[in-house]
Amino acid sequence: MLEAGRKSEAGITLAKPLAGGRPSTCGDRPRDGMPSLGSAGGCPAPWWLRISTVNCLDQHVEKSPNRVALIWERDEPGTAVHVTYRELQDLTCRLANTLKKYGIQKGDRVAIYMSVSPLSVAAMLACARIGAVHTVVFAGFSAESLAGRIMDSGCKAVITYNQGVRGGRTIELKATVDEAVKNCPSIKHVFVAQRTDNKVHMGDRDIPLEEEMTKADSICIPESMDSEDVLFMLYTSGSTGKPKGIVHTQAGYLLYAALTHKYVFDYQQGDVFGCVADIGWITGHSYVVYGPLCNGATSVLFESTPVYPDPGRYWEVVQRLKINQFYGAPTAIRLLLNYGEEWVKKYDRSSLKVLGSVGEPINKEAWQWFYEVVGEGRCTLVDTWWQTETGGICIAPRPSEEKAEIVPAMAMRPFFGIVPVLMDENGEVIEGNDVSGALCIAQPWPGMARTIHGDHQRFIDAYFKAYPGYYFTGDGAYRSHKGYYQITGRMDDVINISGHRLGTAEIEDAMADHPEVPETAVVGYPHKIKGEGAFAFIVLREETAHADHIKEELKTIVASKIAKYAVPDHILVVKRLPKTRSGKIMRRLLRKVVTEQSSNMGDVTTLDDPSVVKEILDAYQKYKEKNSS
Ligand code: WT7
Numbered sequence: 001m002l003e004a005g006r007k008s009e010a011g012i013t014l015a016k017p018l019a020g021g022r023p024s025t026c027g028d029r030p031r032d033g034m035p036s037l038g039s040a041g042g043c044p045a046p047w048w049l050r051i052s053t054v055n056c057l058d059q060h061v062e063k064s065p066n067r068v069a070l071i072w073e074r075d076e077p078g079t080a081v082h083v084t085y086r087e088l089q090d091l092t093c094r095l096a097n098t099l100k101k102y103g104i105q106k107g108d109r110v111a112i113y114m115s116v117s118p119l120s121v122a123a124m125l126a127c128a129r130i131g132a133v134h135t136v137v138f139a140g141f142s143a144e145s146l147a148g149r150i151m152d153s154g155c156k157a158v159i160t161y162n163q164g165v166r167g168g169r170t171i172e173l174k175a176t177v178d179e180a181v182k183n184c185p186s187i188k189h190v191f192v193a194q195r196t197d198n199k200v201h202m203g204d205r206d207i208p209l210e211e212e213m214t215k216a217d218s219i220c221i222p223e224s225m226d227s228e229d230v231l232f233m234l235y236t237s238g239s240t241g242k243p244k245g246i247v248h249t250q251a252g253y254l255l256y257a258a259l260t261h262k263y264v265f266d267y268q269q270g271d272v273f274g275c276v277a278d279i280g281w282i283t284g285h286s287y288v289v290y291g292p293l294c295n296g297a298t299s300v301l302f303e304s305t306p307v308y309p310d311p312g313r314y315w316e317v318v319q320r321l322k323i324n325q326f327y328g329a330p331t332a333i334r335l336l337l338n339y340g341e342e343w344v345k346k347y348d349r350s351s352l353k354v355l356g357s358v359g360e361p362i363n364k365e366a367w368q369w370f371y372e373v374v375g376e377g378r379c380t381l382v383d384t385w386w387q388t389e390t391g392g393i394c395i396a397p398r399p400s401e402e403k404a405e406i407v408p409a410m411a412m413r414p415f416f417g418i419v420p421v422l423m424d425e426n427g428e429v430i431e432g433n434d435v436s437g438a439l440c441i442a443q444p445w446p447g448m449a450r451t452i453h454g455d456h457q458r459f460i461d462a463y464f465k466a467y468p469g470y471y472f473t474g475d476g477a478y479r480s481h482k483g484y485y486q487i488t489g490r491m492d493d494v495i496n497i498s499g500h501r502l503g504t505a506e507i508e509d510a511m512a513d514h515p516e517v518p519e520t521a522v523v524g525y526p527h528k529i530k531g532e533g534a535f536a537f538i539v540l541r542e543e544t545a546h547a548d549h550i551k552e553e554l555k556t557i558v559a560s561k562i563a564k565y566a567v568p569d570h571i572l573v574v575k576r577l578p579k580t581r582s583g584k585i586m587r588r589l590l591r592k593v594v595t596e597q598s599s600n601m602g603d604v605t606t607l608d609d610p611s612v613v614k615e616i617l618d619a620y621q622k623y624k625e626k627n628s629s
Contacts, residue, residue, distance in 0.1 A: 051225050051250040052128040055258075056293035057092060058222075060085040068298045070118050071272065073317055075165040075304045080321065083118045085296075088125070091118060093220035094213040095126035101216070102189050102207065104157055106131030106223050109233075111155040113137050113146055113177055115164040116279045116301045119193050119209075121289050123159045124232070124279070131223035134232045135245065138280025139164050139171065141563045143179035145243075149235050150184045153245055153453055158187060159209065161195040167308040174200040227251030233453050234282055236388040237503040238462055239474070239492035245453030246388050253391045254294055256447025260392040260415060261291030264382055265325045265354050266399045272351070274300040274323035276314065276332070281500075282388040283358055287327055291392070306332045311339035315347040315374070326374075327356035327384075329499040333366045333374075334529050341373050349374065354399050355381045359499030360531045361487055367409045385411040385487050387473060388501070389463065391447025394418045395485050410486045417445045422479055423467050438491055439477040440470035493587060495524030495532045497565050504587070507534055507568065510561040511554050516541050521577050521585045522568060525594035534568040535594045537616070539576060547573050570594075572623050574616050580606045589613060593620050 060067060065086035072081040083091070104110060110132050114120035120136075127134035135153050137146050150158070158181065164171035174192055178201070181187045192202065193209040202208070231250045235243040261267055273292050277283035292299035300321060306314055306328075314336070318326060336343065355375050357367070362383055371381045380399035386392060397405075397412040406412065414420050422430040422437030430437045448471070452459040466472045476488040490496065493504045504522040511520045519539040527533035538554070540547065551571045558567045578586045592601055598617055604610050 051227065052231055052254055053092060053125050053222055055254060056125060056290065057085060057089040060296045061089050067296065069293060070121060070299055070301055071321055072118050072301045073303060073321065077309060088118065088122060090218045091122035092125040092129060093218050094216040095122050096129040096220040097216040098209065098212040099126055099132065100130055104130065104132050108132045109135060109153045109155040111135050111137055111150050111158045113139055113158055113160045113173060115139050115161060115166065115195065116284065116303050120279055121301065124289055128231060129220055129222050131225055131229065133230045135234065136280050138278060139173055140565065142560050143176045144561045145563060146176065146180040147184055148242060150180060150187060153233060154186045156186060157189045157191060159191045161193050162200040163196045163198055165195060166303065167305040170196060225250050232285065234285065234388055237494060237501050237506060239494050239503055240505050244458065246449045247451045247453055248391055249450050252446035254290055256392040256445065257286040257291035258294035261287055262295055263398060264384060264393050264396045265356060267295060267297060267325065269296065271324035272298045272300065272322055273325045275327040276302040286392050306336055311336055312343040312346055315344050315349060318349050318352060319347040322351040324351055325354045325356065326352055327358060329359045330357055330362040330366050331360065331498040331529060331531055333370050337366060337369045344373050349376065352379050355379050357383045360496045361489060362409050364409050380406065383409060383411050389449040391449065395420060407484060410484050412484045419443050420485060421470065422477060427467055433479055433483050434481040436476065436478045436488065439473045439475045440467050441473065442470055495534060497532055497534065498530045500565050502566055506562060507536065507558055507566055510558045511536065513557055514550065514554055516550050517554065519577055521587055521590055523587050523591045523594055534566065536568040536571045537574050537577060537590055538571055540573055572619060574619050576612060578612045578616065579608050581608050593617060
């Protein structure tokens with residue numbers, strides 16, 4: 001247990017004695033078999049109303065305070081930090097009291113722009129504890145993306161680090177926040193924690209977080225919340241418009257994250273659960289933070305990259321931390337596969353029981369390598385399909401039941417309560433097996449998103465309009481002759497770059513800022529490592545010898561307006577884009593070009609001028625020849 005004045009492993013110096021050992025002052029005694037609130041001090045409302053953090057912290061602190069909640073695998077190899085449930089509760093309560101001190105209240109929105117660490121987890125839980133709504137913004141997003149999310153959600157505060165550290169490089173988080181909040185009048189305070197020893201500029205509204213936490217009380221009575229109150233929102237891309245703030249609520253989300261974590265990964269008490277996703281994505285929310293903590297698990301926080309300091313990093317961590325379940329993205333597996341098996345075999349992986357894949361379709365080669373080389377053919381490999389909107393895994397094999405039956409690269413079976421259906425082009429349900437269609441879900445489930453922040457109509461339009469009465473996922477799927485599901489990919493203008501979801505319209509909107517480029521169209525193309533990459537077709541205002549220069553400028557614009565990963569790999573100048581008579585760009589044709597399926601262009605009769613197809617194909621061929629030589 002931590003003592004006053006001692007620096008905690010998570011980097012906080014504690015000034016006041018902790019709550020440990022204090023008798024419970026709860027007025028409402030727990031019912032038989034239900035966890036009590038013990039260490040949280042006097043409580044004005046029954047425990048079951050204070051949903052998230054009580055389930056993620058207090059119930060475990062009561063029973064086993066010294067169980068390790070988080071293992072922070074820092075970027076610097078071999079410097080892992082262990083944080084017990086008691087310590088995490090302490091961090092959370094101090095952070096929560098700090099937020100309160102600066103006027104953050106139930107219902108307020110708070111942006112978290114931090115790399116993964118015990119403090120960033122505590123920041124999420126602290127918001128939940130006081131009933132504030134967190135919106136975590138992936139620390140790789142640009143200042144403009146961050147500002148857009150802050151403005152849309154009306155955040156009152158941002159919690160950030162002075163700098164981040166990833167793959168041996170420092171990332172200027174605070175400087176990016178400064179840039180972002182310049183135009184965000186709703187922001188009253190920026191809480192700045194220290195990840196590195198470097199000093200950063202601190203202005204009037206900036207508050208040194210650890211200093212305040214040291215002074216803060218370590219007891220924070222959780223706010224009473226209704227099961228349908230908002231827990232968090234998380235921005236994700238759609239096929240049109242700006243990213244949307246997907247809203248998840250207290251009880252249903254937490255229940256669903258916890259249940260899927262337990263059953264899909266066969267999580268047993270004492271297991272070390274290693275999900276290497278960042279907290280900036282839904283995977284980090286559900287399977288680094290909420291699911292594992294609700295189940296009293298030990299959850300690994302992975303701050304680094306799969307290739308730092310070398311391509312053995314994941315497996316060295318598996319060996320050192322004795323990870324039992326390893327959950328990662330196909331893009332990383334494809335990357336590591338290229339470095340060869342030696343990097344895996346160097347390390348003892350006997351602790352591994354279940355491997356998981358998430359975020360994008362996993363190709364057979366990557367599946368086999370993950371299964372045979374990493375898992376020694378001994379571990380169950382679960383390909384898990386879900387979305388930011390679904391809150392948790394919806395389609396996946398269940399390791400406890402059917403290891404022998406799992407078909408490579410198949411998401412397999414719906415989770416409890418999920419009713420998938422496939423739809424044909426006329427909006428009719430497709431019955432039977434060995435069929436493909438648009439993947440919909442026929443009835444609600446606890447973890448489903450409740451709305452889009454500030455725009456419920458957009459929520460209805462995006463998910464419930466295409467197939468009335470059904471939730472439309474945006475994905476296509478195949479149902480095998482045995483009734484198992486395989487996800488075939490997005491059916492809309494959303495692409496998936498290294499497991500990161502992006503609307504092609506967002507890239508187009510960013511590029512539209514260039515004065516020399518009146519028109520653009522972006523489509524996804526298959527990329528060996530990233531799964532998909534962005535391919536941009538652009539029209540220039542006038543012919544110029546500076547096309548290469550303009551392309552570089554476009555790349556810079558996209559990086560600064562969205563994020564580095566959104567930058568198109570290819571930019572091809574064309575004279576005009578394929579448009580219908582009503583002026584709509586036919587991206588479908590461009591997709592055929594970049595996936596080299598031009599022999600099967602489909603129906604082109606609605607094109608304004610069908611000769612544009614040959615024009616673009618010729619330009620593409622020339623571009624390919626030039627770039628392969
Ligand atoms: C989209 C959702 C799921 C959390 C991380 C991404 C694609 C996700 C799989 C999978 C094939 C998958 C879908 C989905 N996707 N998992 N196992 N097989 N495709 O969440 O950013 O909301 O993206 O990712 O296209 O719609 P997200």
